[in-house]
Structures are given as C-alpha cells and as structure tokens.
Amino acid sequence: MSNRSPAELKCRPAIVVSGEFPHNSSIKKATTIRKRQPARMQSASIPSKGTPASHAQVTDVRLGRIVRLLMEHATVVASGTKIAQEISSNRSEVWRLIQQLRGLGVDVAGHPATGYRLRSVPDLLLPDILGPLLRGTIFNAQLHHFYKIGSTNTAAMEAAAEGAPEGSVFLAEEQTAGRGRGAHSWLSARSTGIYCSVVLRPALPPSEVLVLALAAGLAVRAAIEQVDSRVSPDLRWPNDVLSGCKKVCGILTEMNAEATRVRYIVVGIGINVNQPTFPKELEAEATSLRIATGSEWSRVELTAALLKSLDREYRLLIEQPDARQSILRRFAEQSTWVRGKQVRVEENGSRVEGTTEGLDQRGFLQVRTAQGLKTVLSGTVREK
Numbered sequence: 001m002s003n004r005s006p007a008e009l010k011c012r013p014a015i016v017v018s019g020e021f022p023h024n025s026s027i028k029k030a031t032t033i034r035k036r037q038p039a040r041m042q043s044a045s046i047p048s049k050g051t052p053a054s055h056a057q058v059t060d061v062r063l064g065r066i067v068r069l070l071m072e073h074a075t076v077v078a079s080g081t082k083i084a085q086e087i088s089s090n091r092s093e094v095w096r097l098i099q100q101l102r103g104l105g106v107d108v109a110g111h112p113a114t115g116y117r118l119r120s121v122p123d124l125l126l127p128d129i130l131g132p133l134l135r136g137t138i139f140n141a142q143l144h145h146f147y148k149i150g151s152t153n154t155a156a157m158e159a160a161a162e163g164a165p166e167g168s169v170f171l172a173e174e175q176t177a178g179r180g181r182g183a184h185s186w187l188s189a190r191s192t193g194i195y196c197s198v199v200l201r202p203a204l205p206p207s208e209v210l211v212l213a214l215a216a217g218l219a220v221r222a223a224i225e226q227v228d229s230r231v232s233p234d235l236r237w238p239n240d241v242l243s244g245c246k247k248v249c250g251i252l253t254e255m256n257a258e259a260t261r262v263r264y265i266v267v268g269i270g271i272n273v274n275q276p277t278f279p280k281e282l283e284a285e286a287t288s289l290r291i292a293t294g295s296e297w298s299r300v301e302l303t304a305a306l307l308k309s310l311d312r313e314y315r316l317l318i319e320q321p322d323a324r325q326s327i328l329r330r331f332a333e334q335s336t337w338v339r340g341k342q343v344r345v346e347e348n349g350s351r352v353e354g355t356t357e358g359l360d361q362r363g364f365l366q367v368r369t370a371q372g373l374k375t376v377l378s379g380t381v382r383e384k
Contacts (some may be wrong), residue, residue: 138167347379
C-alpha cells in the first residue's frame with residue numbers, strides 16, 4: 001500500500017472503459033437485496049488467466065478444515081488418523097499440511113506419532129473461522145481466501161465479470177500488488193493487515209456509488225470502535241480512515257456500469273492492523289491500530305465486525321428511501337475534514353487551497369477558496 005491510497009470511483013461502461021464517472025443527482029432506490037443461490041464457503045479462488053490475481057497462492061481448503069477441527073478439540077490431542085478422516089485424506093498428507101500450516105505461522109504442537117493440537121488460536125482469515133461469525137449477512141456464503149495474491153480488488157473484479165454472486169468476499173494474508181487510488185500501491189505485509197474486497201450488485205445508478213464509498217468508511221469506523229472503544233477514527237473525504245492524523249485504512253471502490261445502472265461494484269478495504277512499524281517514507285502518514293493502541297488486535301474479530309457493519313450500511317442504502325441523506329449526515333458528523341478544515345486539494349496536476357464547507361447532495365466535498373466555492377469531484381485532500 002503506499003498508504004496514500006484508496007477509494008477510487010472507476011466506471012467501466014458497456015464497453016468496459018475505465019475513467020472517472022460523471023455523477024448527477026438522480027436517485028433510484030432498490031427495495032430488496034438481490035437473491036442469490038446459497039453457496040459453499042471456499043478457500044480457493046476463481047481468478048482468470050494472465051493477470052496478477054491469476055498467480056495467487058490459493059488456500060488449500062483442507063487447511064481451514066484442519067484448523068477448525070483443532071479449534072473444536074482445543075483441550076485434547078487430535079490424532080493424525082482422525083484429521084485424515086475429516087479431510088478425506090491420509091496421515092502422510094496430514095503431516096504435509098500441518099507443516100504447511102506451521103510455515104504460515106500457525107502454532108501446532110505434536111507430530112504423527114502423538115497427534116496434534118493448537119497452542120494458540122491462529123489469527124488467519126480462513127472461511128472456516130470467519131463463516132460462522134457472518135451468519136445473517138450477505139457475506140457468509142462466498143468467502144475466498146488467499147495466502148498470497150496480487151490484488152484482492154483485481155481478483156474480485158475478474159470474478160464479478162464472470163458472474164460471481166453479490167456478497168462474494170476476497171481475503172488475502174498478503175498482497176504483492178495491492179492497489180490504491182490512482183497509481184498508488186498499498187503495502188500489504190503478511191498477516192498484519194486486513195486486505196478485503198467484496199462484490200456488490202446494487203440496483204442503483206452510478207451516481208450513488210460515491211455515497212456507497214462514504215458508507216464503507218462509516219462501516220470501517222464503526223467496526224474499529226466496536227472492537228476497541230479507545231479508538232475514535234476520523235474520516236477524510238472520500239476514502240481514508242485516520243487514527244490521529246495518520247492513515248489507518250483506505251477504501252478503493254471500482255465499478256462496471258452502463259450509463260444508468262450499475263452492473264457490479266467492488267469495494268476494497270485495506271486496514272493496517274498489527275504492523276509494528278512502517279518504512280521511513282510512510283512513517284509520517286501511516287499508522288496501524290497496534291501502534292495507536294499499544295496492543296495486538298484480532299484480525300478475525302475486526303474482519304467479522306467490518307463485514308457485519310458493511311452489511312448493515314449496504315442494506316440501509318438499498319432499502320431505505322432516506323439512506324443517502326443519513327449517510328451524508330453521519331459522515332459529516334464523524335469527520336473533522338468535512339467542515340471548517342484548512343485544506344489543499346491536488347487533482348490532475350492542479351492545486352486548490354481553501355476551507356471545507358460540507359458535502360453537497362451528491363456527496364462531493366465543498367471547499368471555499370479565494371475564487372469562490374469549489375466542488376471537489378476527486379483528488380487528494382490534505383491538511384494545509
């Protein structure tokens with residue numbers, strides 16, 4: 001992540017052309033979430049050929065089953081035979097998979113002769129661990145996990161183009177080509193952050209996608225506060241969540257749309273959770289929840305809280321007629337950047353300075369400059 005990244009609104013209209021999408025004030029609200037066929041949680045993924053996502057190290061679903069079995073029998077030793085029966089394999093394959101888990105940082109005690117047990121619960125975002133925590137949300141049935149991937153957003157966009165259902169979730173322990181806003185990258189060290197992308201198919205016009213990005217910021221903020229109320233994150237329009245004055249999360253929103261309707265949206269969320277330090281070039285602008293609080297966080301707990309919170313915000317947006325006004329009001333209330341902040345805005349090589357004066361009805365930032373009131377459609381907003 002160059003932690004200067006996230007929420008970009010890209011449109012790929014009927015011919016799938018990328019670019020900033022013009023927004024307008026037209027609003028359509030759907031009354032229900034699209035129905036989808038129940039699907040099994042997955043660890044392997046569906047990436048297409050010839051892209052960074054295609055070279056991902058997909059998770060062997062048996063690893064999650066072994067972890068779940070060992071968690072369910074935490075007080076006893078599970079024999080290799082029992083584990084082999086559970087995963088429909090043999091003891092030598094169980095040994096190989098146990099070694100793979102250890103290589104991924106899972107603390108498993110024992111060996112083939114005596115059996116195995118977990119010394120501690122692993123903080124891995126495996127479908128078998130997360131799935132039960134997400135019951136009742138649209139995100140519980142299609143969980144795709146990678147130990148290493150180019151970009152979860154790239155994988156999710158590819159999968160969505162091929163028909164992945166609404167609520168599909170792509171999670172990675174590590175990204176090698178994590179993407180942020182514009183040409184920025186997103187630093188994604190192994191198993192220290194949350195690197196998550198979800199597929200949504202709302203019956204909304206493209207003009208509402210900015211509001212969805214703001215709702216995602218509200219969901220991140222609520223999830224962090226739910227896990228640890230000592231942290232009160234700030235929201236920087238349009239796509240950053242801050243702890244103090246440093247970025248702790250970025251949101252990258254991409255869509256495929258026609259002129260009047262969205263085909264699908266991918267919301268990518270990167271949260272710095274347990275990073276102990278950052279490279280010198282990022283120290284001034286990036287932080288993690290661990291640095292902010294002085295203690296380790298459970299990524300599993302935070303991811304579950306995040307997806308539950310995002311589910312609530314999404315349902316509100318597509319089901320409630322006044323949802324857009326509610327989202328804009330709450331974003332303004334929970335952000336110190338929306339009103340009265342001295343800022344400079346950098347956009348397409350130009351630079352504007354002024355004082356923020358709230359959001360317009362579409363969700364765009366208003367900045368009072370020496371030349372008058374300017375509506376910021378995109379760009380990087382920094383404190384002056």
